[in-house]
Amino acid sequence: MDQIKKLQPVLPLTFQKAEIQKNRIFKQQNKTIAIDYIDTDAMTPYSFYRPISKIFTL
Amino acid sequence: MILVIGDTNDITTNIAMEWIRHYTKDVKRINFSGYTPLNSLKITNQTCTSKIACIDTSKVEKIWHRRGSMRFLPSTLRNTTSSLYTYLKKEEDSLLKSLEDILGETKEYIGSYHKEVENYKIDYLLKAKDCGIRIPDTLITTSKKELQSFFNAYDQIITKDIRYGIKIKAQDSGMYSAGTFVVSEDMITSMKEHFAPTLVQEKIDKKYEIRVFFFKTTLYPMAILSQNDTKTSVDYRNYNREKPNRNVPVLLPKHIEQKVLNFIKRSRLSTGSIDLIVDRSDDYIFLEVNPQGQLDWVSKHCNYYIEKNIAEYLVFK
CATH class of the missing domain: 3.30.470.20 (ATP-grasp fold, B domain)
Incomplete structure (x- = not known):
């Protein structure tokens, strides 16, 4: 991500407001079993809002 | 038979399926989140037949492709190294596009995965313009000089992604698009003389x-x-x-x-x-x-019962 920030002057304007979000990693017995991430690209409308974080089982 | 391609968690697919099943039992569903076996796609000089998830597609009359796509890659391959997955995904995508075209030749195919993937905003802006619908003045450029000129020509301008929202994943974080936003002069000043293609439009009041x-x-x-x-x-x-x-x-x-x-x-x-x-x-x-967007909020806010109408079209028309 630091490299992307350094490249910002030559990236599209859209990168100037791109958001960095941490993943939340769920572990069980020291093994990663799922990643919960917020995908702000989901465009899920509010009123019948499905959570835009998804749990993936690895 | 009706075939519905959707997603397990897609509310529209689920509601429409309830309506469809209310009217008929002759419906099959394929979910984007699951693995879909491509039993066969056989092409000879005389025929072209396919069997997907044990469904003989010759028995399917209508396909409603609501969301996502069929996924022919086993789940173990989806978690491989990114360059391997990228290659396999490209192969899968080309197959999906051909399959959509093949099925669309002999049955009513509503919706599309490859229209969603090939959703080029610029092309659709031009088509809208040709149909007499007004569009915002638009500039796509790699030049700071051109960008500055465009900025000076309007009260305000906005920027947004040309096609894909930013989605860059790292080990413990991700960078994501902020959507459409107003461009300030400082943003332009901070750019180099030349940069990656950027789309800007006049901001409509x-x-x-x-x-x-x-x-x-x-x-x-x-x-x-x-x-x-x-x-x-x-x-x-x-x-x-x-x-x-x-x-x-x-x-x-x-x-x-x-x-x-x-x-x-x-x-x-x-x-x-x-x-x-x-x-x-x-x-x-x-x-x-x-081509593939959320519609349950339109349906419910407006009492349109879109899912019921879709089901009735698929079953009765």
């Missing part, structure tokens, strides 16, 4: 926005009163989760309705959602179209 979901030639327009909220005033999709915009059913003027239908026909889309802005002069301005 809007009264409200309209989302028009369409299924075949039936339009379901909904007004989104986003203007009074600073968070959503540039683009309603910069959602305000605490205080959502008011959404109401709306009628399109007849001449706009006809232009929208012409656009749909010209774009060869069978379903999708069109975003329009109504400006302070009551002009209707085309922004973009999404």
